[in-house]
Amino acid sequence: MDDAPDANELEWMAFQHMIPDEDDDGGFDYSELPPPSPSEPSRLADPSVIADSDSSASSKQFLLEMTEGYTRTSSKTDHVKRNRDTYSGSASSCQEMSSKRARGTSASCSSPPLLDTSYVQESLSANNNLLRWDSVTAPPCSISDIPILKEDNEFPCKLPCKRAADIEGECIPVTGSSGSRVYVKILKPSTCRSYNSKIFGGYGSGLLSKPIEKMIEEAERESFEQACKSYTTEEDQNVSDTSLRTTNEELWVDKYAPKSFTELLSDEQTNREVLSWLKQWDSCVFGMKITSSSKEVLATLRRQSHSSQSKSFSLGRTSLNGVSSQGLSSSGYAGVSSKQTTDTTSNGSWITKRQIDNGELEHKVLLLCGPPGLGKTTLAHVVAKHCGYRVVEINASDDRVATTLQGKILDAIQMKSVMGDCKPNCLIIDEIDGALGGAEGKGAIASLLEIVSAEKKMVVQKESEFNDEPTQKTSKRRGGAMVHKLSRPVICICNDQYVPTLRLLRQVARVHVFMQPSINRVVTRLKNICHKESYKANPRALTALAEHTECDIRSCLNTLQFLHRKNEDLKTLDVASQIVGRKDMTSSIFDIWSEIFQKRKAKSASVVRSGDISERFKQEQQEFFRLHELFLHHGDYELTTDGIFENYLHIRYHDSSLQKTSKCLDLICDSEIFRRRAFMRQHFFINGYQPSFAIAIRRLIAQVDRPNIEWPKAFHKYSLEFSSNKDMLKSWLSSMSPSTSRSLSYACLVQDLVPFLLTIISPNLRTVASQLLSQVEREVMNQLVDTMLGYGISYKTSKFGIKHEYTAENQGLVLEPPLHRVIAFKDLAPTYRQLSSTLRQMIGHEVEMEKIHRESSACIARGKEAAPLQTNILKEMDVLNMECSHLTNVHYPDSTSVEDTIEALADQNCISASKGTESIQGGEVKGSQNSSLIKAAKTSAQLFANVKKPVTTAVQQSSSFFDRFKKSSSYLMTCGKIVENKATLQRDSRPLLYKFNEGFTNAIKRPMFMRDFL
Amino acid sequence: MLWVDKYRPHTLDKVMVHQQEAQNLKNLIAQGDCPHLLFYGPSGAGKKTLIMALLREMYGAGAEKVKVENKLWKVEAGSRKIEVELTTISSNYHVELNPSDAGFQDRYVVQEIIKEMAKSKPLSVAGIKSFKVLVLNEVDKLSKEAQHSLRRTMEKYSAACRLVLCCNSASKVIEAVRSRCLNVRITAPAEDEIVKVLLHVAKKEGLQLSPAFAGRIAFHSNRNLRRAILSLEACKVHQYPFTDSQPVQTTDWEQYIVEVASDIMNEQSPKRLFLVRGKLYELLVNCIPPELILKRLLLELMKKLDSELKHEVCHWAAFYEHRMQLGQKAIFHLEAFVAKFMSIYKKFLIATFG
Structure with missing residues (x-):
C-alpha cells in the first residue's frame, strides 16, 4: 500500500x-x-x-x-x-x-x-x-x-x-x-x-x-x-x-x-491536466461514479491491492461501466465509498468524494491561454474527442452578442444531436478574448458566467437541503438528481488572459497557461513532416525557423509548405533574412520595456568571434529593424518614455562618470520634446522617429540580467498632487479681499508669501482667555486676526485629522486653506512656530467673531446708505420679527381675555396699521398663519372678526402710515420674508400676554442685533 | 494687515524706490494722455505698486475701490463657441486680469475683453480720462498667438482703452507688442534701498531696528522688496527686540534646494540621482516653478564649485532650461541637468584627485 x-x-x-x-x-x-x-x-x-x-x-x-x-x-x-x-x-x-x-x-x-x-x-x-x-x-x-x-x-x-x-x-x-x-x-x-x-x-x-x-x-x-x-x-x-x-x-x-x-505537441503537463479536468466531467456526463482523477485511480488501485476488497472493487467498476448499480449497492459498495472518502481526504485531494458524487466540479470552465500557434484549439478538440464528446465550437467568426451566445451555450449544454450521434456535447468557445471585446463582449461573458454561477447557487442550495438527510443514503442518487446544472464541459480559449473582459471569468474558471513547446519537439515534428512530404530541410534550418516563429508550429508549417510549393530549399539564411514573414505582433508595454532594458543572450556571438564585420553589421541592422518595428507597432511613446525614465536608474550598467546616464536622459528629453512638438503643431509624422530614441537608449544601458520593471507611477502621483496644490492656491487667491490679491500673483504666493505668512500668523502668545490678554498682546492678537481675515485664512476642523503629520498633534484644527501643505518638505522641519491647539482654537474663535463683526458693520453701513425711512422700517420689522419668534412660547390665555386686551389697546396706532394690512391681504395672512401656528391662527381669526368693525375708521386715518408699510413691503420683498413678516406684524401688534411659565425665562425681551453681542 | 500691504505707497509721490520712474510717470499723466505701458522687472521690485499708484494718479481714489468678478466669457471662434471663465479685478475705471489663466484659449479672452471695453467708452468729463485702463498681468506667459492678436487690437481700440502690461521678462513678449508700448523697466531695488524701506517701516511701527540687521534681511531677500518686508515681520514675530545675530528666516523651498545641492555635491551615482529625483518631485509638487528650481540649484551648486567648471555648468544649465521650455515634463530636464552636472563634476574629481 x-x-x-x-x-x-x-x-x-x-x-x-x-x-x-x-x-x-x-x-x-x-x-x-x-x-x-x-x-x-x-x-x-x-x-x-x-x-x-x-x-x-x-x-x-x-x-x-x-x-x-x-x-x-x-x-x-x-x-x-x-x-x-x-x-x-x-x-x-x-x-x-x-x-x-x-x-x-x-x-x-x-x-x-x-x-x-x-x-x-x-x-x-x-x-x-x-x-x-x-x-x-x-x-x-x-x-x-x-x-x-x-x-x-x-x-x-x-x-x-x-x-x-x-x-x-x-x-x-x-x-x-x-x-x-x-x-x-x-x-x-x-x-x-x-x-x-x-x-x-x-x-x-x-x-x-x-x-x-x-x-x-x-x-x-x-x-x-x-x-x-x-x-x-x-x-x-x-x-x-x-x-x-x-x-x-x-x-x-x-x-x-x-x-x-x-x-499532441504541446507541453505534456498541460495536456494531462486538461485531460484530467475533462475526465472529471465523466461522473455527471456519463453517469460514472468514479472519475479518473489521478488520485482517485490511485486510491482505487490501492484498494485493489487488498484482496479482501476485490469484490467490492468489482462492484465499483460496475458502476463505472454505467450499469445501474442500484440493485448492487449493497453494504459492500457503501464500504467502498466510505473507504474512498477517507483515502482521498488523507491524500489531501482537492476533489472531495462529495463533489464527485454530485458531479460538481470546483471549476466548471476551463480557460486555456497562450500565444497563437501553440495548439490550444487542437488540444481542446483532441481531448474532447478523446473523452468521447461531440465538439461544439463557437469562435470569433460566429455572432457573439450576449443573447446569441447564451442561446448557443444553452443549446450546447442541454440539447443532443438528433442525427444519431448520441455523444454528449463539449462546448469550445474559441478566441474568447479578441472578438468579445467592448461592451458587447462583456455582456457575452456575463451571460456565460450567469449560466455557470446559477448552477453553482442551485448546487449550494441543494447541498444545504441535502445535508439534512442522512448522508450515506443519498450520496449515490445525487448524480442523477442534478438535472439543471451546467452538465457539459465548457472550454474557453484565449490569447491574452489579462484582457479586462475576462477578469470575472478568470476567477471562476480553471486557467491553464500554455508554454512554448520545446524547440526539439517542434523540430522533430517538422522533420517528420518534411520527411513525409519528401521535402529536404536540414535540421539547423528547421531549428532556426522554430526559433524565429517562437515555436508557432502553425506558421512553421505554413512557411515550409510555401517554400515547398516554390520548390525552394529551406536554408538558414532564408529564415534569418526577411524572406520568411515575421508575425506582426503587438507586444505589451512591459515587453517593450524589458526589450529596452534587457539584452538578448548574444546569439551572434559566433559571428562576432568570426570577426566578419559585414556579417556583424548585418546582424545589428536586423536587430535594429526588429526593434524599430516592435516599438513602432506599440505606439504609446509617452508611456514608453515614462517607463524608461522610471526604471532606468535601477539598471545596473557600468557607468563610472555618469556619462551614459546623462546621455540617456538627454535622449529621454529629446523624445519628450519631439512628442510635445508633434502634439502642439499637429505634426504627428514626427512620431515616426520616436523608436530610434528607445533603441539608442537600449544600446546605452541594456543588460543581460532580467530587469525588474515597475509601472511608472511617480509622475502621475506628482501631477495629481501638483494640480491639487495649484487649485488650492488659486482658489485661495481668489478668496482674498481684492485689495490684497491685486498686488499678488499666483507665482509669488508660494515663493515669497506663504513661508513668511505662516510664521507671522503663529505669534508667541500666552494661552489665556482673550479677556485676560495684556494691552500689547491684545494688539498682537488684533493684528493677527486682521491679517488672517485680509488673507482669508482661518482655522477649521480637519476632516482628516491624522493625515498630515504636522497637524496630527493639533487635534484636527488646521489652516483653511491648507497652506502648510505647500511648504511641507520631506525631511525638512517647518520653520514656523507650531501653535498649541488651544491657541489655535482661540485665534480661530477671534477670527470668526471679527468676521461677523465686520459683516454686520458692513450691513449697517449699507443700511445707512439706504433711505432713512427704509432703515426705520427695517428696524421696526426687526423688532416685530423678534417678538414673533417669542410668540410661539406665549400662550393666549383664552379668547375672552384676548378680546379684552384688544379693546383696551384698540386705539393704538400700530394696531390700526396692522389691521389695515390685514384687511388688505387677509387671505394671504390666513394661509401663512395656518402653516405657522394653528392655535394662534384660530384665535386670531376670531379676533379678526371681533375687532374688525371698531378699527375701520382707524385704518382710514392711518392711511399715510399704511403707505409706509407698503413701501417697506416692497423693500422686504427682496428678503423673501414678506409673508411671514406681515403675519407676525399683524399678530404681534395685538396685545401680547407674557405668561410666566416655570422653567421659562421671564426676562424682558427686546430686539438685539448680533453686533451688540460682539 | 501685513506690513507689506500696510506700508505700500498709494501715490506716485510717496514711493521710496524707483522715484525717478514714478516722477516720469507722473509727468506723463500730467500731459493729459498716456501711451500703452509695459512694466517689466523681477518679482518684488514694485511693478504692481507702481501700476496701482499710477491708476490712482489718473483717476483719483475711485480707482482703489475694486471688486472681484468671476466672469464667464463666451467667445465665438469661427464655428465653435468657447467658454472661458476668468477672474477679474475691476474698478469703475479699470480692469485687471491675468489672461494666462485661460490657458491655450487666452487669445480669445484678450480680444474679447478689449472689444467689450471699447464698447463702453466712458464719457469725457473734466478731470477724468476718456479711456479705461486694462491691466494685463503675466503677459510673458501669454501664448504667442495671444500676443499676436494683441498687437492689432492694441492699435485699433487705443482710443477707448489703454493697456498696461506687466511681466517679469520682456524677452518673452514679442517685439511687435513691445514696440507699441512705452517700456518701463522696474529693476530690483538695491540693498541699501531695501534697508531704507525697512527702517522706514520699523520707524512707523515703532520698532528698534539696527541698520546691520536690516542689512542682513535685505541681503537674504535677494533684492526682493516684498520678501524683505515679510521677512522683517516674520523676524519680529519670531523674536523681538531684534538682536543682530538673530537668524533671518528664509523660505523653506530655498532651504530644500540647498539640501538638494549638497546631496549632489556629496555623491554622484545613479542611486543618488534617484534620491534627488524624489526631492525635485517634492519641490515641483509644492508649486515651485521648475525654472526657479533650476536657477536656485545652479546658484547653490556654484557656491561650492571649482571656478574652472563654473562656465561649463552655467552653459549646461542654460541649455537645459531652454529645453525645458520646449518640453513639457520639467522633471526630465531637471534630472538631465543634475545628471550632466554629476557627470562633469565626477570627471573633474577623477581628473583632479585620481
Whole structure:
C-alpha cells in the first residue's frame, strides 16, 4: 500500500504501456483504425461482462480505462469479445479468425509492409463483423434491426439469425465452433453499399475520428489507385498518407494536425491536466461514479491491492461501466465509498468524494491561454474527442452578442444531436478574448458566467437541503438528481488572459497557461513532416525557423509548405533574412520595456568571434529593424518614455562618470520634446522617429540580467498632487479681499508669501482667555486676526485629522486653506512656530467673531446708505420679527381675555396699521398663519372678526402710515420674508400676554442685533 | 494687515524706490494722455505698486475701490463657441486680469475683453480720462498667438482703452507688442534701498531696528522688496527686540534646494540621482516653478564649485532650461541637468584627485 506508485506515475506507466508502438510504426494513427464503437452501449448492457471479469482482468481494464479514447475501446472490445466467446461460444470460425486478425492489427499495430486491397477489405469486414456481433448479443436490440454485413467478392457476408424463416431472400447457414447454428442473409453488392452507409451513418460514427463509410471509401479509393498504378510498391501504408497524395492542395497544418492525444505537441503537463479536468466531467456526463482523477485511480488501485476488497472493487467498476448499480449497492459498495472518502481526504485531494458524487466540479470552465500557434484549439478538440464528446465550437467568426451566445451555450449544454450521434456535447468557445471585446463582449461573458454561477447557487442550495438527510443514503442518487446544472464541459480559449473582459471569468474558471513547446519537439515534428512530404530541410534550418516563429508550429508549417510549393530549399539564411514573414505582433508595454532594458543572450556571438564585420553589421541592422518595428507597432511613446525614465536608474550598467546616464536622459528629453512638438503643431509624422530614441537608449544601458520593471507611477502621483496644490492656491487667491490679491500673483504666493505668512500668523502668545490678554498682546492678537481675515485664512476642523503629520498633534484644527501643505518638505522641519491647539482654537474663535463683526458693520453701513425711512422700517420689522419668534412660547390665555386686551389697546396706532394690512391681504395672512401656528391662527381669526368693525375708521386715518408699510413691503420683498413678516406684524401688534411659565425665562425681551453681542 | 500691504505707497509721490520712474510717470499723466505701458522687472521690485499708484494718479481714489468678478466669457471662434471663465479685478475705471489663466484659449479672452471695453467708452468729463485702463498681468506667459492678436487690437481700440502690461521678462513678449508700448523697466531695488524701506517701516511701527540687521534681511531677500518686508515681520514675530545675530528666516523651498545641492555635491551615482529625483518631485509638487528650481540649484551648486567648471555648468544649465521650455515634463530636464552636472563634476574629481 505504501509503496504504491504515485498517481501521475501510474498514469505515465499506463501511457508507456499502451503507446510503445507509436515510435515503431512511424506515426501510425490509432484513430485511423476503425474502432468498433457501437459495441460500447451493448457491452455496457451486457451482464455477462460483469459475471466474467475477474479481479486481474478488471485491474487491467482499469489501466486501459486510464489511457482513454480509442485505445481503451479497442482493447476493451478485445476483452469483451473474449468474454463473449467463452460465454456464448457462438462465433463462427471465420469470424473468429477475422476478429483475431482485427485484433492483431488494432492491438499490436504491426501492419505488414505490403497491404493489398483484399487485406484491407478483409480487416474492415472483420471489424464489421465484430460490430455486428456485439449488437447481436445485446439483448435490447431486435435482430431485424441489425442486418449488416458486407458482401464482397471473396467473402460472402452474413446476416445471422436464429431461424431461416426470419430472413428474406437468400440465406446461408453458419455453424459456430461450439455447434450453434445461425442463418445469414446474402446481400447484393450494390444494395450493400447504400445499406451500409445508411446504417453506419445512423448508427453513429461513434468514437471513430472518421465515419466508417468514409474509411471504406478511402480504402476503396486506395485500391483503385493501386490498380491504376499497377501495384507499384508503396512505402507508406498509412491511410492518411494515401489520401494526402490525392488532396495535394490541403494545408499541411490541417493535414498533420494531431488527431490523437499522444500526437499532441504541446507541453505534456498541460495536456494531462486538461485531460484530467475533462475526465472529471465523466461522473455527471456519463453517469460514472468514479472519475479518473489521478488520485482517485490511485486510491482505487490501492484498494485493489487488498484482496479482501476485490469484490467490492468489482462492484465499483460496475458502476463505472454505467450499469445501474442500484440493485448492487449493497453494504459492500457503501464500504467502498466510505473507504474512498477517507483515502482521498488523507491524500489531501482537492476533489472531495462529495463533489464527485454530485458531479460538481470546483471549476466548471476551463480557460486555456497562450500565444497563437501553440495548439490550444487542437488540444481542446483532441481531448474532447478523446473523452468521447461531440465538439461544439463557437469562435470569433460566429455572432457573439450576449443573447446569441447564451442561446448557443444553452443549446450546447442541454440539447443532443438528433442525427444519431448520441455523444454528449463539449462546448469550445474559441478566441474568447479578441472578438468579445467592448461592451458587447462583456455582456457575452456575463451571460456565460450567469449560466455557470446559477448552477453553482442551485448546487449550494441543494447541498444545504441535502445535508439534512442522512448522508450515506443519498450520496449515490445525487448524480442523477442534478438535472439543471451546467452538465457539459465548457472550454474557453484565449490569447491574452489579462484582457479586462475576462477578469470575472478568470476567477471562476480553471486557467491553464500554455508554454512554448520545446524547440526539439517542434523540430522533430517538422522533420517528420518534411520527411513525409519528401521535402529536404536540414535540421539547423528547421531549428532556426522554430526559433524565429517562437515555436508557432502553425506558421512553421505554413512557411515550409510555401517554400515547398516554390520548390525552394529551406536554408538558414532564408529564415534569418526577411524572406520568411515575421508575425506582426503587438507586444505589451512591459515587453517593450524589458526589450529596452534587457539584452538578448548574444546569439551572434559566433559571428562576432568570426570577426566578419559585414556579417556583424548585418546582424545589428536586423536587430535594429526588429526593434524599430516592435516599438513602432506599440505606439504609446509617452508611456514608453515614462517607463524608461522610471526604471532606468535601477539598471545596473557600468557607468563610472555618469556619462551614459546623462546621455540617456538627454535622449529621454529629446523624445519628450519631439512628442510635445508633434502634439502642439499637429505634426504627428514626427512620431515616426520616436523608436530610434528607445533603441539608442537600449544600446546605452541594456543588460543581460532580467530587469525588474515597475509601472511608472511617480509622475502621475506628482501631477495629481501638483494640480491639487495649484487649485488650492488659486482658489485661495481668489478668496482674498481684492485689495490684497491685486498686488499678488499666483507665482509669488508660494515663493515669497506663504513661508513668511505662516510664521507671522503663529505669534508667541500666552494661552489665556482673550479677556485676560495684556494691552500689547491684545494688539498682537488684533493684528493677527486682521491679517488672517485680509488673507482669508482661518482655522477649521480637519476632516482628516491624522493625515498630515504636522497637524496630527493639533487635534484636527488646521489652516483653511491648507497652506502648510505647500511648504511641507520631506525631511525638512517647518520653520514656523507650531501653535498649541488651544491657541489655535482661540485665534480661530477671534477670527470668526471679527468676521461677523465686520459683516454686520458692513450691513449697517449699507443700511445707512439706504433711505432713512427704509432703515426705520427695517428696524421696526426687526423688532416685530423678534417678538414673533417669542410668540410661539406665549400662550393666549383664552379668547375672552384676548378680546379684552384688544379693546383696551384698540386705539393704538400700530394696531390700526396692522389691521389695515390685514384687511388688505387677509387671505394671504390666513394661509401663512395656518402653516405657522394653528392655535394662534384660530384665535386670531376670531379676533379678526371681533375687532374688525371698531378699527375701520382707524385704518382710514392711518392711511399715510399704511403707505409706509407698503413701501417697506416692497423693500422686504427682496428678503423673501414678506409673508411671514406681515403675519407676525399683524399678530404681534395685538396685545401680547407674557405668561410666566416655570422653567421659562421671564426676562424682558427686546430686539438685539448680533453686533451688540460682539 | 501685513506690513507689506500696510506700508505700500498709494501715490506716485510717496514711493521710496524707483522715484525717478514714478516722477516720469507722473509727468506723463500730467500731459493729459498716456501711451500703452509695459512694466517689466523681477518679482518684488514694485511693478504692481507702481501700476496701482499710477491708476490712482489718473483717476483719483475711485480707482482703489475694486471688486472681484468671476466672469464667464463666451467667445465665438469661427464655428465653435468657447467658454472661458476668468477672474477679474475691476474698478469703475479699470480692469485687471491675468489672461494666462485661460490657458491655450487666452487669445480669445484678450480680444474679447478689449472689444467689450471699447464698447463702453466712458464719457469725457473734466478731470477724468476718456479711456479705461486694462491691466494685463503675466503677459510673458501669454501664448504667442495671444500676443499676436494683441498687437492689432492694441492699435485699433487705443482710443477707448489703454493697456498696461506687466511681466517679469520682456524677452518673452514679442517685439511687435513691445514696440507699441512705452517700456518701463522696474529693476530690483538695491540693498541699501531695501534697508531704507525697512527702517522706514520699523520707524512707523515703532520698532528698534539696527541698520546691520536690516542689512542682513535685505541681503537674504535677494533684492526682493516684498520678501524683505515679510521677512522683517516674520523676524519680529519670531523674536523681538531684534538682536543682530538673530537668524533671518528664509523660505523653506530655498532651504530644500540647498539640501538638494549638497546631496549632489556629496555623491554622484545613479542611486543618488534617484534620491534627488524624489526631492525635485517634492519641490515641483509644492508649486515651485521648475525654472526657479533650476536657477536656485545652479546658484547653490556654484557656491561650492571649482571656478574652472563654473562656465561649463552655467552653459549646461542654460541649455537645459531652454529645453525645458520646449518640453513639457520639467522633471526630465531637471534630472538631465543634475545628471550632466554629476557627470562633469565626477570627471573633474577623477581628473583632479585620481
